[in-house]
Amino acid sequence: MQEQNQLQKGLKKRHMTMIAIAGVIGAGLFMGSGSVIHLAGPGAILSYVFAGMIVVLVMRMLGEMASVNPTSGSFAHYAHEAIGPWAGFMIGWLYWFFWVIAIALEATAAAAIIQYWYDGIPLWFLSLLLTVALTATNILSVKAFGEFEYWFSLIKVVSIIVFLAMGAFIILGIVPNFEAVGTTNLIGQGGFMPNGFGAVLMGIVIVIFSFMGTEIVAIAAGESKEPHAAVRKATNSITWRILLFYIGSIAVVVTLLPWDSSNILTSPYVAVLDYIGIPAAAQIMNFVVLTAVLSCLNSALYATSRMVFSLAQKGEAPKSFLKLNKRGAPVNAILAATFFSYIAVIMNYVSPDKVFLFLVNSCSAITLILYLIISISQLRMRRKIEQKNPQLLTIKMWLFPYLTYFTILVTSALLIAMFFIDSMRSQILFTCVIVIFVLLAYLFTQRKANVIEEENSSIFNNENLDIK
Template identity: 80%
Template sequence: MNTTDSQLQKGLKRRHMTMIAIAGVIGAGLFVGSGAVIHTAGPGSILSYALAGVLVVFTMRMLGEMAAVNPISGSFAHYAYEAIGPWAGFMIGWLYWFFWVIAIALEATAGAAIIQYWYSGVPLWLMCLIITVLLTLTNIVSVKSFGEFEYWFSWIKVVSIVLFLVIGIAIVFGITPSFDPTGFTNLIGQGGFMPNGFGAVLMGVVIVIFSFMGTEIVAIAAGESAEPKKAIIQATNSVTWRILIFYVGSIAVVVTLLPWNSSEILQSPYVAVLDYIGVPAAAQIMNFVVLTAVLSCLNSALYATSRMLYSLAKKGEAPKRFLKVNKKGAPVQAILAGTVFSYGAVIMNYISPDKVFMFLVNSCSAITLILYLTIAISQLRMRKKFERENPDALTIKMWLFPYLTYFTIISVLGLLISMAFIESMRTQILFTGVLIIIVILSYIFTQKKKTKDMDTQEERITKGEIEERI
């Protein structure tokens, strides 16, 4: 294969990378899933988001350290391959690919359901198909078109959150003339700050951590940026305030303005706040924002699956045909592979939503934690190599190394173990374990096949040499 047919192009501009870095962390989980966290932990959900955010900040710092030295498509799977071993790169690469192809199906279904709010006559399956096809086309055209769509999706999310925060803070402190200051009575007046105890806060962390998936995409995208190191440094340095403002800040506004145990918060916390403020058509406005978040996540999922599959193919751990790119540098076959699997998952959602589809969804539940654990172990092992071989390249360094790296590893292991003791999550951790076993067995099988093919090739060469001598 000609190298020009298998090289990704650096089509992402600085503004694309800036917005992917700033708003990549804002997903539909914040707007919709936060209600369940607040219902579980009460006002203590602020701590749940803060503690989960700390783990994400540490993990992103470690990933940023490695990516600044070696920005490459495939990112953490490549680092795991080098630092831990080929089996680890294979495992995390395919687990990550699997996570996002299921996410494509989930986000397409969620997006279709939101659109049905306005167009109830369109069948759900047809809307799923239309959404997925349209965003697949944006990814196939070029990486620049992916970046352009993500840029504008991100702007909508950022502006929505900032306006929400400004209005909410103004009401809390009585800056707006139409409202009396709410103060902080809702934080402590409904059973205290942690009405269900600190255990509920920790359980909230387990729920919250999955909503941060997507933060790492900027490290994958850096490989196609004209200024990869600058993009990585910017994303890594800004992750703390992004999480603090967008997640911790907005959740704090919700639980300060409204009682945590109100039924409206459980259904949709942001719609509940907009209704409280008196915003006309609050549900419609929020549906538009959530739809934007869903489409953004779907767009990013299509990008992430294709680049991970491309990276796996480059190491010989996926078929070589996934290295083929079009004239604009987009790996078309890798993009289509993710969507084909997702179309199958959407069909499963209608045929057997309570069995097959839920098995696929539950199998993804702990992949975020496994990803963070892999990144931490990779950084722990690669830091000494960087210091020995290329210390000048360490433009980003993990704080208090190796202590905070060990802290992250222990914390992530603790969360994984705790999932086994939480009744609602026990099945999910079991299914994820089954998926890991399947991936590891696949690795063993592919390695044996590689060895067999190499032996066959050597036999042919030896046989040819003997025949030549004769």
């Protein structure tokens, strides 16, 4: 091992391009969209449109800040600079916590999918095997992470495009033996919003969590050879990516099939492939979902390690996390994320309905808190940059500051709304517990740092007295 100060810039342009394109396609699209459709009916399209709009605005703000200062700490670094050290500490550790739990979730989900083919292998062993394998990939080098993510992402993108093309051909009546569907399923099963607009709003809160991962391209920019170009491309393309992959595919599902079909709740994509008559539809979708889950697991390991590395650079995490191997990978930061994920996997095995459920629910509102902090950071940082060096703004937030204020208002409203939705009240309360814990940790570490600083100052003064 070799101590270095900087992460290696090993991500190539094609890696960044594919991470940017497919970062928005997570397991939530394939596995979680059925529950949103079942809740809001065809109005789920609006849930995805509204949630997608928030994500587009947040990514534009993040892109503006990342184009000025691409760094592996990304939004935690910007919050530290724009709002204060407490904000950077809080959002950095909340983000780390979110992905550590996500690693355990994704590893368990991937293991369950593999058990579909090999049901004799224990779930815990498969989870362990997958986590170890992708940990080794991340430790090897950032280039290895980029290469794996490139191929995972390519499979996801191709699968969605093929799915959209087949669905569109059938909807338009181009495929033989299929009549044009029309609007029967969109408005003929209780209307476009069969459960009212309130269900659509609830759907937004659920959907917005499935977009977590779009921000990883801003984190990865710190290890890209062309960070400014990568951030610009990702920021400019986020709108069509969400329109195409999420809203497009959900529109295909609710147009082809009745929204209250039990098959949609189980697996909307398998249900559509079965409807089209694709042989072995479940087998094909299991492979695609497995790829998406492994991609999320790979990205989660990357995101947690880079975030804690950035926190360590600012003295907000142990300095041991700054240690890099010969290929420039933060090995201790990666192993720490893996270690806590193993604990989470054990909790899932021992107490899935208590301890692990608490951990999962504690993550639920972190996405909204993240978006709120990014918005406030951009609001303050933009004004500082305009005063000092406005030519650095190669990417600008649209209609500043009005859309920034709009995003702050909407994300705050969604957080408050969670307190009044019965099914989400426990989740926001659990998240509040974690936020309070993190802020107390900040106060403790800050006090400890101040004590050490005072002791060092006192020693220095005594030495000066002795010299005199």
